[in-house]
Amino acid sequence: MGTWEEHREGARKQLDISLVTISTSKYLDRTKKDISGEIARNLLEKTGHRVLSTTIIPDRKDMIRRELLRLLISDTDVIITSGGTGLTSDDITIEAITPLFKKEIPGFGELFRRLSYDEIGGASMLTRAAAGVIEGKLV
Template sequence: MSSSTKEHKKGTDKAYSFSIITISTSRFDKYGSTDAPSAVDDVSGQLISDILKAAHNNVLCYSLVADNIADIRKAVLSSIFNGADVVITTGGTGLSDSDVTIEALCPLFEKELEGFGELFRLKSLDQIGSATILSRATAGIIQGCAVFCLPGSPKAVELAIEEIIIPEAGHIVKHARS
């Protein structure tokens, strides 16, 4: 990391409050609303929580919602209202008609972080090859809060959280709130 990058990131190496939202109609239909990934057998949601806590961050809340634009928006905006610095969604980023996470959240982005999706797909290339083009993972800023939209795969979640989100969360929040 260059000295100018180090200076730019100065003061951002601290704990942040994260909200985790899993988007899955099938899981929501089976379990309903919940505030714990362990209660709904949500491997990716639990993995996100575990990795964030191991990195000394605060998991402010967890929620499970169906693939529904209004419900997704409501969950994200509620998280922001309740003080999340960063919201991470998992699921609903694929190509099927029911995958509407991107359609729900991109219109709310005040700024889109195109580089996140590009870097995520580049890093995913080693894991899944050219199938990475099916990923619509993206990120943006809503009301000073960083919002990341991840696929539902545990390997995708682990990659994004460990290699991109944790290292850059503070940097992003610093600029989003300045």
């Protein structure tokens, strides 16, 4: 058995996950459905994980970091954010989160763009998806 197989074999099968949607428009108008958040929750639960919390916050660096810090001291294993990774001036999720990474996982963004390409073509290069580890938690 190879090293990656040993890691996979020893990995937990169920993770506790927190979802954070970053969208000023959804934050201000709570009647708007958080479709991406609902899809993420359904996929995670269908694959055996537990979603501990879902939150909607605006595109504000201070609020993004405050929510992240709150979740870092919680029982969650993984924090998944959605939104704010594009190229407009409001898209500041990456600027808010990546400076906090102790370790970055560059392969995540690469794989995300590759899989997105199959769905949306060349527009996939416009995402700045990123992942890393902060305080031992995957973000």
